[in-house]
Amino acid sequence: MSIPSKRAVTAVIVVAAGSGERLGYGMPKAQVPLGGETILMHALRGVVASDVARQICIAVPKGDTALRESISEFTIDLVDGGPEISVVDGGSSRADSVRAAMAVLEEGTELVLVHDAARALTPERVFQRVSDALASGAKAVIPTMPVVDTIKTVAETNGTDTSIAPEVVTGTAPREQLRAVQTPQGFELAVLRKAHEAAGLFDDKQSAAVTDDAMLVELLGVPVHAVRGASQSLKITTPLDLIIAEGLLEGPLGIRWVEG
Secondary structure, eight states: OOOTTSSSEEEEEEOOOOGGGGGGGOOOGSSSETEEEHHHHHHHHHHHHHHSSSSSEEETTTOOOHHHHHHHHHHHHOTOOEEEEEEEEEOOOHHHHHHHHHHEEETTOOOEEETTOOOOOOOOHHHHHHHHHHHHTOOOEEEEOOSSSEEEEEOOOOGGGTTTTTTTEEEEEEEOOOEEEOOOOOEEEEEEEEEEHHHTTHHHHHHHHOOOOHHHHHHHTTTOOEEETTTTOOOOOOOOHHHHHHHHHTTTTOOOOOOO
């Protein structure tokens, strides 16, 4: 597998350390079965098929052996010249897992894509769009989809209104300016490391308010660019999400649609 010459040395971090409690399987989310394989295996196949990475680093739950064994088997099956694959113990939070993975990236790595294993069906073209935007000079890139629902801001009701409803609408967000954010999110590695170093100074409330790596980079004042994501890049979080993902796999267009 060759890395396109126009791209700098790129690593992909796959965050697969989530507990998966909301799926109700009693096992790490990445280990949950999906179409005859695990969620993690589907995610890894998408990363490899995209042909953007020289190294793939996977953060798994600390102490896990089943996922490590499946990753080892997956690595053996890769053709010669494929990306180097490494595994690290994830942390107690997503940010901790990303930092653990960044710490072991190969020397000379310039760009990094951070991907949630839970977005197991992300088409390879999404990885390529993010990577191409970085190659064109962006320091941070995210894949997004237009929001189709009307989004309203709300506040808790008080006084006599509490007997009517728990919340009251305070405004309507301009939908044309809203985007649903997906992964992989791409960064210059130096920028992402700086963002996580700054986050190390956050208090608990500030840390809880951060929902993705792009937000950390935004807080540095670095522009974050957006490219088109894919509708099949849903995040598998609940049993309903898993049913939808199974349906996509069984659909007439095959395992991984080209576009969403």
